[in-house]
Amino acid sequence: MFLVTGATGNVGAEVVAALAAAGAPVRALVRRPDVPLPDGVEAAVGDLTSPAGLTDALKGVEGVFLMSGYEDMSGMLRDAGVRRIVLLSGGSAALEDLDNAVSRYMTLSERAVRESGLDWTFLRPRAFMSNALRWLPQLRSGDTVRVQFPDVPVACIDPADIAAVAALALAGGHEGRVHELTGPVAMRPVEQVSVLGSVLGRELEFVGLSNDETRAELEAGMPREYVDAFWNFYVDGTLDEATVHPTVREVTGRPARTFAEWAEAHAGAFR
Numbered sequence: 001m002f003l004v005t006g007a008t009g010n011v012g013a014e015v016v017a018a019l020a021a022a023g024a025p026v027r028a029l030v031r032r033p034d035v036p037l038p039d040g041v042e043a044a045v046g047d048l049t050s051p052a053g054l055t056d057a058l059k060g061v062e063g064v065f066l067m068s069g070y071e072d073m074s075g076m077l078r079d080a081g082v083r084r085i086v087l088l089s090g091g092s093a094a095l096e097d098l099d100n101a102v103s104r105y106m107t108l109s110e111r112a113v114r115e116s117g118l119d120w121t122f123l124r125p126r127a128f129m130s131n132a133l134r135w136l137p138q139l140r141s142g143d144t145v146r147v148q149f150p151d152v153p154v155a156c157i158d159p160a161d162i163a164a165v166a167a168l169a170l171a172g173g174h175e176g177r178v179h180e181l182t183g184p185v186a187m188r189p190v191e192q193v194s195v196l197g198s199v200l201g202r203e204l205e206f207v208g209l210s211n212d213e214t215r216a217e218l219e220a221g222m223p224r225e226y227v228d229a230f231w232n233f234y235v236d237g238t239l240d241e242a243t244v245h246p247t248v249r250e251v252t253g254r255p256a257r258t259f260a261e262w263a264e265a266h267a268g269a270f271r
Contacts, residue, residue, distance in 0.1 A: 001025045001026075001027055001060045001061045001062060002019055002024060002025065002026055002027070002061065002062065002063045002064070002065065002170050003027045003028075003029060003044070003058065003061045003063075003064045003065070003082075004016050004019070004026060004027070004028050004064075004065045005029045005048055005065060005066055005067050006029070006065075006067045007028035007029050007030055007035075007037075008028075008030060008035055009067075010128055010130045010159045011088060011125075011128070011159045011163060011166075012028075012065065012067070014159045014160045014162070014163030015065050015163040015166045015167060016028050016037065016038060016041055017163070018160075018163045018164055018166070018167040019167050019170070020038040020039070020041050021038075022167060024167070024170075024171070025042075026038075026040070026041045026042065027041070027042040027043075027044050027057060027061065028041050028042065028043055029044050029045075029046050029048070029054075029057055030043050030044070030045060030046075031045065031046075031047055032045070033045050044056065044057035045057075048067065048070045048073065049070075051070075051073060051076050054080075055080070058076075058077070058080040058081075058082065059080075061080070061082050062082065062083050062084060063082065063083065063084035063085070063086065063170040063171075064077055064082050064085050064086070065086050065088065065166055065170060066085050066086065066087050066088065066113070067088055068087060068088060068089050068090070068093075068105055068106045068109035068110075069105045069106075069109060070109065072112075073112070074113050074115070074116035074118065075116060077116070077118065078116050078117060082118060083118060083119060084118060084119040084120070084121075084170065084172065084175070085113050085116070085118050085119070085120045085121075086120075086121045086123065086166050086169045086170050086174075087109060087110065087113050087121070087122050087123065088123050088125075088162070088166070089109060089110055089122050089123060090102070090106050090124055090125065090126075091124050091125075091126055091180070091240070091241060092106055092107075092229075092233065092239050093106035093107050093109075093110050093122070093124060094124070095107075095238060095239065097232075097238070100229045100232050100233075100238075101223075101225040101228070101229045102226065102229040102230070102233075103229070110122055119172075119175040119176070120175065120176065121174040121175060121176075121177050121178075121179065122177075122178045122179065123162060123165060123166060123169070123179050123181060124178060124179065124180050124181060125157050125162045125181040125182070126155055126157060126181065126182045126183075126241040127154045127156045127157070127241055128156060128157060128158075128159050128162075129156045129157060129158045129159070129183065129257075129259055129262040129263075130158075130262075130266075131156065132192060132196060132259075133266075133269060135147075135193075135196075136269070136270065139200075139204075139270055143202055143203060143205055144204075144205045144207055145204055145205065145206055145207065146207045146209055146213075147189040147190075147193070147206065147207065147208055147209060148209050148214040148217060148218070149189070149209075149214060149230075149234040149235075150188065150189050150190065150206075150208025150209065151188065151208070152188070152189075152234045152241070153186040153187060153188050153241075153242040154186060154187065154241040154242060155182035155183050155184075155186040155241060155242055155243065155244045155245075156182075156183050156187065156192075156241075156259065157181050157182050157183045157248070157256060158256070158257040158261070158262045160257065161181065161183075161248045161252075161256050161257055162181055164248070164251075164252045165179055165181060165247070165248060165251045165252065168251055168252065169251075174251075179247050179251065180245040180247055181245065181247050181248060182241075182243070182244050182245045182247075182248075182256065183244070183256050183257070183258065183259065184255060184256045184257075185244060185258070186241075186242040186243075186244060187259060189206070189208070190206045190208070191259075192259055193206045194206070195259055195260050195263055196263050196270070198260075199263040199264055199267050200263075200267060200270055200271070211235060215227065215231070218230065218231075
């Protein structure tokens with residue numbers, strides 16, 4: 001049995017689907033019992049912020065797809081008899097910058113899993129292609145897309161590709177490995193908007209925000225420490241998300257999906 005945490009998120013939902021499609025026994029950790037899940041998938045109601053309530057969810061579980069940010073989970077998983085953890089981390093874990101809020105929680109999560117004594121695999125994806133969904137409110141009101149950090153190229157990745165690697169890692173054979181995960185090419189936001197416009201059949205206007213405009217938007221929507229973290233990554237340039245890694249092909253035997261393929265598959269969400 002495999003337990004998938006974050007089972008309704010961008011990546012977790014894809015991990016559930018990938019395991020179910022492979023015929024693996026899957027239990028999805030959800031906060032509500034009425035969440036729709038693929039046929040054959042068990043629902044386990046629980047919350048990683050309340051680990052004491054996860055006893056039933058962990059019964060008979062061999063491997064866990066675990067979200068970062070819950071450093072106290074590893075010991076509990078070991079005590080519950082779990083053998084393997086596949087941790088969703090990120091590229092900034094390699095920085096080990098404990099003064100950066102994002103790098104800190106990923107770094108500490110990886111350290112806790114390493115020290116647990118369990119078999120582990122770390123997944124370090126770069127930005128998700130699904131982040132383009134943040135432009136939905138703008139696209140519903142017009143054809144102008146205002147974008148933060150317009151000059152930063154990112155080899156963004158389809159969450160389904162992260163899930164494909166995760167499903168194979170959960171089955172075993174990837175113990176002690178750190179998988180750097182990217183899409184096939186680094187793209188600037190203007191290129192993503194152009195692709196999206198072609199897929200949707202719309203003439204989209206791209207507007208890159210200045211640093212001041214970007215900072216104002218970020219501070220209106222998240223705590224200051226996370227604003228500073230992303231500023232450190234994308235303005236100070238401490239995080240490399242442009243380098244392309246061949247890991248998806250090496251692990252799955254097929255190339256990583258392009259942004260155009262992701263946009264085609266999710267075009268309905270933008271209409």
